[in-house]
Amino acid sequence: MTFPDILILVAQTIYLLATLGLGVIGLNALVLSILYAAYQNRRSAEPAPLPDDHLPSVLVQLPIYNESFVVERLIRAAAALDFPRARLEIQVLDDSTDETVQKTAVAVEKARMGGLNIRHIRRGTREGFKAGALAYGLAQSVAEIIVIFDADFLPDPGFLRRIVPYFTADTRLGLLQTRWAHLNDDFNSLTMAQSIALDNHFVVEQTARQRSGLLMNFAGTAGAWRRTCIEQSGGWQGDTLSEDIDLSYRAQLMGWHCLYLPEVSVRAEIPPLVMGFKRQQARWATGTVQCFRKLGLPVLRSGLTPWQKAQAMIHLGGYFIHPLMLLVLLLTLPLLLIGALRDFSLTGVGFAMIGPPVQAIIAQSYLYPDWYRRLVNFPMLMLMGVGIAVNNTEAVARGLSSVAQPFERTPKFFPRTGSGWIGSAYTLPADRRMWLELALAFYALVTAGFGLERGYPGLATFMLLYAGGFLYIAGGSLLQTWQAQAQRGLRRFQAVPGRQR
Numbered sequence: 001m002t003f004p005d006i007l008i009l010v011a012q013t014i015y016l017l018a019t020l021g022l023g024v025i026g027l028n029a030l031v032l033s034i035l036y037a038a039y040q041n042r043r044s045a046e047p048a049p050l051p052d053d054h055l056p057s058v059l060v061q062l063p064i065y066n067e068s069f070v071v072e073r074l075i076r077a078a079a080a081l082d083f084p085r086a087r088l089e090i091q092v093l094d095d096s097t098d099e100t101v102q103k104t105a106v107a108v109e110k111a112r113m114g115g116l117n118i119r120h121i122r123r124g125t126r127e128g129f130k131a132g133a134l135a136y137g138l139a140q141s142v143a144e145i146i147v148i149f150d151a152d153f154l155p156d157p158g159f160l161r162r163i164v165p166y167f168t169a170d171t172r173l174g175l176l177q178t179r180w181a182h183l184n185d186d187f188n189s190l191t192m193a194q195s196i197a198l199d200n201h202f203v204v205e206q207t208a209r210q211r212s213g214l215l216m217n218f219a220g221t222a223g224a225w226r227r228t229c230i231e232q233s234g235g236w237q238g239d240t241l242s243e244d245i246d247l248s249y250r251a252q253l254m255g256w257h258c259l260y261l262p263e264v265s266v267r268a269e270i271p272p273l274v275m276g277f278k279r280q281q282a283r284w285a286t287g288t289v290q291c292f293r294k295l296g297l298p299v300l301r302s303g304l305t306p307w308q309k310a311q312a313m314i315h316l317g318g319y320f321i322h323p324l325m326l327l328v329l330l331l332t333l334p335l336l337l338i339g340a341l342r343d344f345s346l347t348g349v350g351f352a353m354i355g356p357p358v359q360a361i362i363a364q365s366y367l368y369p370d371w372y373r374r375l376v377n378f379p380m381l382m383l384m385g386v387g388i389a390v391n392n393t394e395a396v397a398r399g400l401s402s403v404a405q406p407f408e409r410t411p412k413f414f415p416r417t418g419s420g421w422i423g424s425a426y427t428l429p430a431d432r433r434m435w436l437e438l439a440l441a442f443y444a445l446v447t448a449g450f451g452l453e454r455g456y457p458g459l460a461t462f463m464l465l466y467a468g469g470f471l472y473i474a475g476g477s478l479l480q481t482w483q484a485q486a487q488r489g490l491r492r493f494q495a496v497p498g499r500q501r
Contacts, residue, residue, distance in 0.1 A: 025320070033204055035209075044261075055084060057145070058145045060147045061134055061147070063151075065096055072107045074154070079118070083160045089143055090111075090117065130407060143227065146226075163224055167224070170257060170259075174256030178222050178262075182267060183270075192380065197385070214315075221266075239290070239404075271410055273422070275431065276411045279409075281392055282395035284319075319396050333447040383465070383468050441468075444466035
């Protein structure tokens, strides 16, 4: 066998393994949909409301970092929670470095004057990032139940009354997660696409995993923990960017029960900017892969069933779909040009793509009376899912590295308050990945052309999806960067004396 033959064989092998990997991850979405259908009615009985003198003590933690647009709204929502004041404590864990500090101090003082036990806690460091802040606050409280809300979440007043009784009904319940709902899902095409993806996860996947006995994850917010569970599971640890997945997996491996309540929801802001979405996705991808590295062996060595172990590894390895997508894209054109794709078929990958739309139909019909209208945005979700591949592949590489990674927050804007938010200091400019995304869009178009020429119409369709996805993400980044620059320029122009007359 000649050296070129060896190279072709290696490329074909990598291509085959990449397509198989895509097929497994994609097909698992269909598997979870089937599990959802089988177990959707296996819901826990709602415990009776508890009288005030039987309620455990509750600590509500609000970790924030530079959240000047939303922090006051968050504190107002926390202050409105219906729970006995003698048993409720609120901590605003503020690691901010901007005007958020002053806004938080004023809002906290106002809530305290209203009779609330609330503290504005400043560490003076970001060590451990969110995990470090949560651990720092926990050490300053003796509350039995810990509830966490990120800065852009708005719990209803009755949230605590509804979830806390579950902890008294099951003494081994360590974690309770509720569903994320949306404040701005109809803001633009990006928020609509993200809302569908989030609904797929929080209606279908989380429900299927928890009710069928698989490991589920804490989503970082809109949930509650038993203090004893946190402490016995090793506490909050800052060695990954997904401290939520890390702790929830460790808790379940130690035998603690987890409960998911899709019928209870907390509204939150969806990133309205492409660059904000990319940053959020990068952090989630890096953190999840770090958990894959950290928890993979403990999961495999645990007493879980082979099925539970397999599902846990697919769950933790879900972001590997993005480097696999890039491998398929990059290898398709050279293999096509030398005629080495004759024995390969993307039929399996195409079949695996049935899973996400099935999940979308289930989730949207569960949540919304006009679900069929919302599904019009599903093609945007497909473009978004493909177009984020460059961003997330780099994030996966960082997750596989042993180098510590910084926690980069997702900007929140409360965008319905006007147009000025898009030109704020929180707006992220288009990054260097945009040029690679544009180059890959062109590469995919060329590949699609050769695919049509050589009789591979199905392959050409996949390549056009790649091209559209990269153009959507890169073009959206560039457009919103221009809009932000124009908004800043307008603000500077209006600030010149005499210009407003």
